[in-house]
Amino acid sequence: MSQEPNTSQPIITDIKRIAVCGGSLGRERRSYVRGQVVDVGITDLMKADGLWDLMTGLFKGDETKITPFLDFSLAPVRKPVLKLEVFDSSGKLIYTSGKIKADEDGFFSCEIRDKLPVGFHDFQVVLEGLDSFRQYSKDLAHLNATEDSILGKTTIVGKGKLRILPEDYQGIVVTSDIDQTYLATDIHSGKGKFSALFETPNQKQALPGMPELYRELRIATNNSPLAFISASPHFFRRTMLATIAKDNIQIESLHLKYLEGTIKGVFDKVIDTIFNPLEFLQNGFKPAWSRTKKFLGASYQSLFDQMSYKLSILLYDRIYLPTQSKEILLGDNTESDFMIFTLYQLICMGKITGDELEEYLYKLNFLGRDAITRDAAKKIRLYAEEIQRIHGPKNPVALTMINRTSHGPSEADMIQKVKEALPDGMYESEFGKKQAFYGTEGAMGMALILEQYNFLDTNQILSVIAGMIGKVWEGKLVDESFLLGKIDELTLPKEVETTRQKIKESLASAFTS
Structure with a gap:
């Protein structure tokens, strides 16, 4: 006996082509946009364009349902031919690119050398055609099999935000890691990594106080840009964008790792x-x-390690930032962030260059891993040379903070590991008077150090700490007694002791009133 089909789940009836971008940050005379064009299976209900948020590439209502696993099987569009259009805040078209040819996996990039006005702009990605007979044949087969398909009708496949900074910008740019810096992701077990594939944005929990820290830092630094860099695979993008939006964090760009690139290499x-x-x-x-x-x-290590990937992204982004801009870097101690951020500063200062840099990176073994191939070392060298040509030798980093979790080394151990990995005496000679980074515990410790550097004030520190109450931090509920005990345990520079005591007294007074 035949069974009736199960109609409880919506039936996929068509394909929608979208470009997932995630925003970008640049300066007046040089900026870039990149993303990936993919095909998404849709139901009849999802065919209406007005129900799609082309900024995130999500159907409205799916912001709470999307998971990385759902995006893992998205079909990349082979060699789409695209055009980029940029509009200012009034909706006026200010830039149109030439033809952009994406690669076999749908990834594309467009560098903009035209001078663009300073400000917050929108861009849209227009699909003009295909440069792949295989993809064309696949599309034709679908169109012949599907009545009234929207596949061949859509031209605008994606949108995004592009922020342009003035060439003489002297403000702050914040760059932050995600896992164990912003999100409380369990990256220490196979089960935790596997579970992350199936987590919706609502299931992804921020570390206590970090959303508040990002928001307060933006307010205190005159709307300074925020970029996220994560070693999570690129198919996490739509989930991450929805998670960041859920936490009410405004960002300029989101960088994720293209794992297939390593496999293809x-x-x-x-x-x-x-x-x-x-x-x-x-x-x-x-x-x-x-x-x-x-x-x-x-290559195998680079699938899991962050060294080559994050260092390349930091250097590449620096090319597009104003020379006088200053950076705040945020990471954690569970991987190599403290080494990556130190190397980034040394490279920007021109302390390791040319053949010496390439050989050093190629031979670098950090935390028992060889994670930089010869090709990656060459690429990093090219980025370093371009930075020296544009900006000259200077350290753009104003402050680096590393979230000291229980799964990684102490601040002293991190510094020692970096010293041993660098050429003899380099750490002492370049960071003798100022540490390359500060290791501290979570949003509370970071907020106190930011106050010492005049980025936050006392009221903003208290706002960050207030945002921690009721959350869970490494398995413990954050309440008044937890906070009063934790503030005494924070790893902080000696010069922050006065601020520590001042904030502790303010908390004690607030909790007893």
């Missing part, structure tokens, strides 16, 4: 070796085998 290397064996063996089998092991080992 390994595949291309193997193919190149097969078809060019003489070049592979030109210095003998043993050196060739050694290089291959190094490449495969570093």
Whole structure:
């Protein structure tokens, strides 16, 4: 006997083509936009354009339902041909790009060299065609099989925000890690990493006080830009954008890791070796085998490590920032953030350059990992040289703070690990009078250090701490007694002791009144 089909779940009846971008930050004479074009299965209800938020690439109402796992299987569009249009706050068209050809996985980028007005702009990504016969054939087969499909009718496939800073901007740009810096993601177990794939934005919990810290910092620094960098895979993007919006955090850009790029790089290397064996063996089998092991080992580690990826993103973003802008960097001690942020400062200062930089990165083993391939080292070197050409040798970082979780080293141990990994004496000579970073515990510790650097005031510190009450911090409920005990345990520089006592007295007074 035949069974009636289950109609309780909406039936996918068509495909919608979208560009997922996530925003960008640049300066008057140089900026860029990038994203990915993918196909999303939709129901009849979802065919109406007015029900789509093209800024996030989400159907309205799905902001609380989206998970990374749902996006893992999104079909990338092969070699779409695109055009970028930028509009100012009044809706006036201020820039139109030439043709943009995306790659086989739908990833595209557009560098803007035209001078754009300072301010907050919107951009839209227009689909003009395809440069792939395989994709065209796939589309044609779908159109022939589906009546009244919207696939061939949509031209604007995505939108985003583009903020342009003045060339003489001397303010702050904040760059923050996500997991264990902003979000309380369990990245220490296989179960935790697996569970993260199925978490909706409502299930993703911020570390106590961090949303408030980002908001207060933006207010205190005259609407300074905020960029997030995460080593999470790129298919987390729509979920992350919805999570950030849920926490009422305004950002300029979100960088996520393109894992398929690493896998494709390994595949291309193997193919190149097969078809060019003489070049592979030109210095003998043993050196060739050694290089291959190094490449495969570093490529495997880079799937999980952050060193090469985050350092590249920081340097690449610096190219597009004004020379006099200052940066605040936020990370955590569960991976390599403290080493990455230190290297970034040294490279910007021009303390390691050229062949020396490339060889150092290629041979760098940090926390028992070889995570930088020769190709990645070359790319980082190119970014470093471009930064020196544009900005000259200078340290753009005003302050670096590392969230000291129970899963990583203490501040002293972090500093020691960095010293051992850098060339002999470099840390002492360049950071003898000022630490490269401060390790402290959570939003409370960061807020106190920010006050010492005149970025926050006492009332803003108290606002951050108030936002922590009722949340869970490393398995413990944050209440009044927890906060009064925690403030005494914070790892802080000696010069922050006066502020610590002042805030403790304010909390005690508030809790007893």
